[in-house]
Each structure stands twice: as C-alpha cells, then as structure tokens.
Amino acid sequence: MEYWDIYDENKQLTGRTMQRNDFTMQPGDYHLTVLGVVCRPDGKFLITRRAMDKHWAPGWWEVSGGGVTAGETSEQAVRREVLEETGLDVSEAEGGYLFSYRRESEGDNYFVDIYRFIMDFDESDVTPQLAEMSGFMLADKAQIEAFAAEGIFLHYDSIKQVFDL
Numbered sequence: 001m002e003y004w005d006i007y008d009e010n011k012q013l014t015g016r017t018m019q020r021n022d023f024t025m026q027p028g029d030y031h032l033t034v035l036g037v038v039c040r041p042d043g044k045f046l047i048t049r050r051a052m053d054k055h056w057a058p059g060w061w062e063v064s065g066g067g068v069t070a071g072e073t074s075e076q077a078v079r080r081e082v083l084e085e086t087g088l089d090v091s092e093a094e095g096g097y098l099f100s101y102r103r104e105s106e107g108d109n110y111f112v113d114i115y116r117f118i119m120d121f122d123e124s125d126v127t128p129q130l131a132e133m134s135g136f137m138l139a140d141k142a143q144i145e146a147f148a149a150e151g152i153f154l155h156y157d158s159i160k161q162v163f164d165l
Contacts (some may be wrong), residue, residue, distance in 0.1 A: 003070040004031040010151075011100070011111055017070045020057050030102070030109040034078040035065035035155060037116045037162050038088060044138040045088060045163065046126065047147075050154075051134050059134065061147045062154040063108030065112075074113040082117070086136070093117035112155075117161050 002020040005013055007030045018031060025031070044062070051060045052151040064085040068077040075097065082090050095117045102111050128136050139147075141163045148156035 004067055005070045007032060007111065017063060020067060024058050024107050025109055028087055030065040030111055031073060032068040032111050032113065034068060034074055034081060034113045034115065035063050036078040036082040036090065038086065038090060039081060039116060039165065040138070041118060041138045043165055044140055045144060046084060047137055047139050047144065048085065048128065048133040049135045051132060057154055060152045060154050078115045085129045085132055088121060088125060090119060092126060093119035114159055115163055
C-alpha cells in the first residue's frame with residue numbers, strides 16, 4: 001500500500017498521511033505531485049503518450065510525473081518518476097526545480113512541483129514503461145503547442161512556460 005504525505009494550504013507537512021488515490025481529503029488538506037520535463041540541448045522535449053487503457057485521458061501526451069510518496073522529497077520523487085517511466089537518470093542533468101502550482105477540486109487538492117532537466121540523450125536511451133504509456137517522442141515546442149491546441153496535452157496551460165528555453 002502506498003501512502004502520500006498530507007500538506008496544509010501553505011505547503012507545509014501536517015504529519016498525517018493518506019492512502020494513494022484516496023481522494024476524500026478534508027478541506028485545507030493537499031497532497032504533492034511532481035512533473036519532470038526532460039529536454040535535450042537542441043530544444044527537443046521528451047513527451048510520452050498515455051496508455052490507451054488509462055481511466056483518465058487515454059492516449060493524451062504528457063511529461064513524466066506522479067505522486068510524492070510519504071517521506072519522499074519532491075526532488076527524489078521527480079527523479080524516481082522520470083527513471084521509472086523513461087529509463088533516464090536525471091540526477092546529473094542540468095536544471096532542476098522551476099515552480100509550483102496548486103489545484104483544488106472536491107476531495108482532491110494538490111500541489112504540483114515542476115522540474116526541467118536538460119541532458120544529452122537520444123531515443124535509444126529511452127525505455128518506456130509500457131504499463132504507463134503507449135509511446136514517446138522527441139518534440140519541439142511547436143509540436144507540443146499543436147497537441148495542446150488539439151486539447152490532448154495534459155497540464156499544458158499550467159506548465160507552458162517550461163517549454164521556453
């Protein structure tokens with residue numbers, strides 16, 4: 001069973017935890033998620049396509065990310081998520097934390113920490129986690145904007161500035 005730490009509205013740990021995806025949080029409680037944007041020096045971004053059997057947004061494009069487990073830091077979580085989902089180790093990459101944003105919806109309030117890592121890699125270095133995704137591509141900003149215009153790129157409006165190099 002996986003647990004997430006619960007944070008208050010100021011993004012401070014409360015000392016309480018919740019079961020992963022148990023979206024019955026109390027008002028003022030938040031959990032923490034991360035997104036890790038991986039970019040090559042030539043300006044190409046690694047984006048992944050969600051598996052078609054996903055309950056939410058199947059087949060949509062996104063960047064690696066996920067929940068921060070209890071006791072884990074945001075930075076540890078983003079490195080783990082990128083490695084699990086793409087096989088890329090960003091621990092020595094340039095870049096890091098950029099900003100956070102907050103989302104509130106009934107029973108599921110959360111913060112999202114955004115990271116951008118710049119490293120030299122090619123497609124043969126990527127080993128996609130097939131349970132999570134149906135594919136990947138190296139896309140430039142214009143391609144990502146086109147997916148966003150089609151309404152098939154997750155979180156784009158909240159993270160679009162991360163694609164400005």
